[in-house]
Amino acid sequence: MIMETKSRSIIAMVMLVILLAGCYPQGPEYVDDLDVVITDYEPSYDFGAKGTYALPNKIVKITGDVIEGDEPQFIPDVTATAILAQIDKNMTALGWQKVDYANNPDVLLTPAAWETTTVLYYYDYWYWWYGGYYPYWGWGYPSYTTYSTGTLLMRMVDPDVVAGNGLPVIQWAGAINGILSGAYNATRMNTALDRTFAQSPYLKTN
Amino acid sequence: MKKLLIILFIVVSVPAFSQNLTTLEYSMGFATGDMGDFIDKPSFRGFTLDYRRLVQPNVGVGFEGGWNVFYSEESYAVYTQENVSLGGRQFRYQNQVPLLFSADYYFHPDETINPFVGLGIGTMYSRRNTDMGQYTLEEDGWNFALRPEVGVVYEVNPEFGFSLTGKYYYGFEAGDLNEPMSYFALNIGFVFK
Numbered sequence: 001m002i003m004e005t006k007s008r009s010i011i012a013m014v015m016l017v018i019l020l021a022g023c024y025p026q027g028p029e030y031v032d033d034l035d036v037v038i039t040d041y042e043p044s045y046d047f048g049a050k051g052t053y054a055l056p057n058k059i060v061k062i063t064g065d066v067i068e069g070d071e072p073q074f075i076p077d078v079t080a081t082a083i084l085a086q087i088d089k090n091m092t093a094l095g096w097q098k099v100d101y102a103n104n105p106d107v108l109l110t111p112a113a114w115e116t117t118t119v120l121y122y123y124d125y126w127y128w129w130y131g132g133y134y135p136y137w138g139w140g141y142p143s144y145t146t147y148s149t150g151t152l153l154m155r156m157v158d159p160d161v162v163a164g165n166g167l168p169v170i171q172w173a174g175a176i177n178g179i180l181s182g183a184y185n186a187t188r189m190n191t192a193l194d195r196t197f198a199q200s201p202y203l204k205t206n
Numbered sequence: 207m208k209k210l211l212i213i214l215f216i217v218v219s220v221p222a223f224s225q226n227l228t229t230l231e232y233s234m235g236f237a238t239g240d241m242g243d244f245i246d247k248p249s250f251r252g253f254t255l256d257y258r259r260l261v262q263p264n265v266g267v268g269f270e271g272g273w274n275v276f277y278s279e280e281s282y283a284v285y286t287q288e289n290v291s292l293g294g295r296q297f298r299y300q301n302q303v304p305l306l307f308s309a310d311y312y313f314h315p316d317e318t319i320n321p322f323v324g325l326g327i328g329t330m331y332s333r334r335n336t337d338m339g340q341y342t343l344e345e346d347g348w349n350f351a352l353r354p355e356v357g358v359v360y361e362v363n364p365e366f367g368f369s370l371t372g373k374y375y376y377g378f379e380a381g382d383l384n385e386p387m388s389y390f391a392l393n394i395g396f397v398f399k
Contacts, residue, residue: 016230016253023251025277027297027337036294036339043289177339199284199291 032188036177037196041203045158045171048206050106052099053091053156055084061115062153075113079184083152086190087111090197095205107156107171113180114151150181152189154196172203227266227359229256229369231395235274237300240385244334245276245298254373254393256308264312269305270326270353274391276300297337302389304330304375306353318361326353330377332387347381359397367397 028034041047059080061073074080087109088098099105156172163169174196179189197203233252237245252274258266280296306326314320330351336343357371370393377387 016232024275025251025297025299028279028295033295033297034339036292036341037284038290038292040290195282195293199286199293 031182032185032191034177035179035188035192037192037199038175038177039173039196039200041172041200042169043202045161045169047171047203050158051095051097051205052103052105053096053107053109054101054103054105055088055091055098055109055111056101057081057084059083059111059113059152061113063115075180079180082186083111083189083193086193087154090193091203094197094203096203105159107158109154109156111152111154114153114175150178152176152179152192172200174200225260226268226399227256227258227260228398229254229258229395230398231256231369231371231393233272233274233391233393235276235302235389235391237276237389239388240383241276241300241387241389245278245300247276247278249274249276249389251275251277252391254304254391254395258308258310260315263315266310266312266324268308269328270308271306272302272304272391274302274389276302276389292338294338299333299335299337300387301333302330302375302377302387304328304351304353304377306330306351308353308355310355312359320359320361322357322359324355324357326355326373327351330375330387332377332381332383334383345382347377347379347383347387349377349380349383349387351375351377357393361397365399367399369393369395369397371395 057080058074058077061075063073091098091109101108152175154172154174155170157168158171159168161169161171176189176192176196179192231254233249233254235249235252236242237249252272254270254272256268256270258268260266276299278298280298282293282295284291284293285296286292304326306328308324308326310322310324312320312322328351330349331346332349333344333346353373353375355371355373357369359367359369361367371391373391373393375387375389375391379386
């Protein structure tokens with residue numbers, strides 16, 4: 001009788017464990033549940049005193065293997081155009097006026113699609129746009145996060161603010177992790193872009 | 207999960223004697239304190255396994271092993287630290303595995319309805335995961351733990367009964383978790399004698 005009781009106990013316990021293991025919480029169900037927006041800024045920079053910005057008409061791919069003199073790769077124009085339009089919409093809503101690079105904008109905003117997780121230092125991918133005003137932009141790998149493949153990365157610099165090493169200071173950076181790694185979804189992208197700027201209210205100009 | 211199975215194997219391997227109680231319970235958890243701030247939803251995923259050897263008709267000593275996982279899905283929110291802001295949904299998990307030596311006092315050991323009180327002392331493994339995007343922040347610790355308990359056993363026959371217990375687990379701060387970990391558990395289960 002004792003052995004029977006013990007057997008029943010073990011059987012009941014094993015069944016319970018299997019049942020509980022099967023219903024362990026599974027986490028996110030939808031891919032957009034994984035979207036994370038990261039922003040960082042330089043608090044000493046007076047964004048409110050600025051008003052004009054320049055934006056390229058293409059979005060480069062940061063592949064990590066471009067060397068000096070090489071042409072960078074770009075994401076498809078149709079996708080880039082949609083993303084750039086949404087960026088401009090948000091910047092306009094914050095009071096910024098888009099101007100051509102040749103018209104001395106207060107800041108430059110450079111979006112890129114991050115295609116690698118291994119870049120520590122890379123060549124100036126925007127050479128094609130502004131003609132190499134800076135010989136190299138030593139945009140070191142950000143220390144606060146790891147960008148996954150397919151991240152949309154935006155960075156804002158003021159051409160007149162250069163650090164002691166001769167490199168421009170990044171005044172603002174916004175990243176949307178992983179959003180370009182699958183099929184392009186305009187609604188998802190626009191939502192993420194809107195959130196990027198919404199969580200950066202200090203960008204508003206006076 | 208692997209650790210859990212090892213713990214279960216050890217517990218199950220202890221032979222049963224005639225003067226003992228083995229209790230298997232389904233456990234519902236309600237986090238309190240810092241745990242409650244982290245996850246305010248109750249846990250409906252958990253179990254405990256208790257073994258008591260009756261050293262007196264109304265005194266049982268033994269051990270307890272168990273597991274509860276707490277889980278919550280947070281709405282989209284922005285988390286800011288200094289100049290950096292992270293916007294996204296957080297998926298929060300907290301696993302609690304108490305491993306305790308226990309002693310119970312039974313008020314009516316010879317009756318059908320047998321209320322009891324007990325105290326457990328030992329350790330509790332706490333692991334907290336905060337998932338955001340493709341990243342997780344994992345914090346864990348082995349807490350020194352105390353566990354008061356009240357309950358009642360309903361004896362169906364001399365070998366089998368049902369149990370209803372309330373337990374409060376309190377783990378002192380340890381490891382990565384710099385706050386005490388605590389939760390209340392309401393359990394229903396089977397008692398094998």
